[in-house]
Amino acid sequence: MTAETEKLDTLQAVELAEGIEIRLRMAGPMLRAGAYMIDLVIRVAVMAIGAITLGLAGIGIGFQVAGGMMLLIWFLMDWLYPVFFEAGKRGATPGKRIMGLRVVQSTGSPITLGQAVVRNFLRFIDGMPVFTYMFGVTSCMATQRFQRLGDLAAGTVVIYDRLPPMPVIAAPPPIVAVPLPVGLSANEMRALALFRERAGLWSDGRRAEIADQASILSGETGAAGVSRLMAMAHWIQEKRGGR
Structure with missing residues (x-):
């Protein structure tokens, strides 16, 4: 990914x-x-x-x-x-x-x-x-x-x-945190966190294009895949914040 x-x-x-x-x-x-x-x-x-x-x-x-x-x-x-x-x-x-x-x-x-x-x-x-x-x-x-x-x-x-100029577009906020379905390496989790961090700089089409590369992880494509990855990144952040 x-x-x-x-x-x-x-x-x-x-x-x-x-x-x-x-x-x-x-x-x-x-x-x-x-x-x-x-x-x-x-x-x-x-x-x-x-x-x-x-x-x-x-x-x-x-x-x-x-x-x-x-x-x-x-x-x-x-x-x-x-x-x-x-x-x-x-x-x-x-x-x-x-x-x-x-x-x-x-x-x-x-x-x-x-x-x-x-x-x-x-x-x-x-x-x-x-x-x-x-x-x-x-x-x-x-x-x-x-x-x-x-x-x-x-x-x-x-x-x-x-x-x-890179327009800042509001990234779709995850409704709930979704746990990771599989274990990820430290670099993969960092990539997921960076996806959420940078998502506000991309258009909807660009977000979906990048999220589709991780469809094996999210199990979704398009806007649904974006939301799923954002929710997983949110779960990682909550998990780290609770330590």
């Missing part, structure tokens, strides 16, 4: 060393791919303009010199372009800014220059095999925070930088 719920709700809690809990909304591979394509277009455009300019300048400075300068431009665009922008104040390349994304540390803090270098220099590994980015996509889909191999090595995540 926990894994399925976290896949649907990309708003994930991160507990800091000070005991403070923050919430980050992780960005999935599709939006990140869109940002990458925008950056690719920008880089190709810059290199094309540079090639035309140096091609004309090569008549005067020599074509070997112009070729060497073109290689330097390619290196800067391919390797240092993302490092320069992600290590900056905004923590995002132009493509990520357009898509509303930002690169941060796993704790939510701005990334350092070293982390920007590591995550982007390992992009070559993520792009394998043969620049299909299968390694990177597989890593994103297999990890809870959609981290590619470069993110795992650097300790970084990509999050939504611009979040739309």
Whole structure:
């Protein structure tokens, strides 16, 4: 239940060393791919303009010199372009800014220059095999925070930088507390409590969508499943409060 719920709700809690809990909304591979394509277009455009300019300048400075300068431009665009922008104040390349994304540390803090270098220099590994980015996509889909191999090595995540307002909708209060039909682990009970806590931020459809993932536990789907899970979470809270 926990894994399925976290896949649907990309708003994930991160507990800091000070005991403070923050919430980050992780960005999935599709939006990140869109940002990458925008950056690719920008880089190709810059290199094309540079090639035309140096091609004309090569008549005067020599074509070997112009070729060497073109290689330097390619290196800067391919390797240092993302490092320069992600290590900056905004923590995002132009493509990520357009898509509303930002690169941060796993704790939510701005990334350092070293982390920007590591995550982007390992992009070559993520792009394998043969620049299909299968390694990177597989890593994103297999990890809870959609981290590619470069993110795992650097300790970084990509999050939504611009979040739309989240309306608070009254969560359906349970009429009576319903005992759990089966024993749950501590993590599963915590997930159930978080479901009740966050339910007020979701629409009725979103609540039902998430609650349906736990239909085996509740024995219901849709609005009935939501009410059943809320009642079980209420029972857990009462039980803990009576200790």
